[in-house]
Amino acid sequence: MSTTTSSDFRVEPADYRTDFQDLRRVREAVFVVEQNVPLELEWDAQDPLCQHVIARDGQNQPIGTGRLSPEHRIGRMAVLREWRGHGVGSALLTVLIDAARMQHWAEVELHAQVDALAFYARHGFEAVGDEFAEAGIRHRTMRLALAPFAERPAGVPRMALTAVETTEQAVAATLATIVHSRRDLCLFSRDLDPALLARPEVLDALRRYATSGVDPHVRVLLLDPQAPAQAGHPLLTLAQRLPSIFEFRACEEEPDRQYPSAFLVGDRGALYFRPLGGRIEGEASDATPARARQIMEAFERMWERGRPCTELRVLGI
Secondary structure, eight states, X not given: OOOOOGGGEEEEEEOTTTTHHHHHHHHIIIIIIITOOOHHHHSOTTGGGSEEEEEEETTSOEEEEEEEOTTSEEEEEEEOGGGTTTTHHHHHHHHHHHHHHHTTOSEXXXXXXXXXXXXXXXXXXXXXXXXXXXXXXXXXXXXXXXXXXXXXXXXXXXXXXXXXXXXXXHHHHHHHHHHTOSSEEEEEESSOOHHHHTSHHXXXXXXXXXXXXXXXXXXXEESOTHHHHHHTOHHHHHHHHOTTTEEEEEOOSHHHHTOOOEEEEETTSOEEEESSTTSSOEEEESOOHHHHHHHHHHHHHHHHHOEEOGGGGXXXX
């Protein structure tokens, strides 16, 4: 088997109707063929009602699935045999847990196959009750309590992830991420989000960060670099004045270009992450190093695969 790494796959939301055949390829290969689950039990009335996620490899082929039901239950976690042991299951589970937290659920539940109890325990799930048989396979119920998105009192650092649901919160999260970063600030965006990053208070925060005197660096990775160049985005004007601080690249490879999210993350644990890049809703924190490091690592991989923004050379950037 060829060696693969987590940089070779991505996890994204799936539409049950549009992506049904891809979901089917994974779930039937794992549950029906490998585990002998009857086909009539694999697909149920819950499927059209669930939030589905899918993992895809670098060739856009489906390699893993999972779903979140209205009953607050994670299920149908499946990874193709050749991709096991490469972090796909953990990535799927993390996205599903994040989706539950974004809906302010107090906890999530799942029915874990007994052989997978240790995997879910590593992600914080606790087993409850006795073993039971489901589709002829031994299971146990496991639950994970979800820390609520608490409101941050004035002047208190946002140590836990909190929800961003309004434009005002989005601006505050952006400013906090900039202010709480020191030497490295990373931005992933389709088109520099003019409704957010062109705001005077955000530009002023970036200017102060860029002139802070602590060797700051701003790296910007874009999906569509031509759009802000044509629109005369004011962030590009700032970058023109400070070309040694700002560096721009564009996503080149197709899996990166299909990445659905957008984010701003700093080197001291501050972040503002939006699962769907075209929306402002997301999560933010002034200091959550583990989550920030995860996002930064994903950024680094895409950054290395990116290309210089030739679209911006005319501006001297």
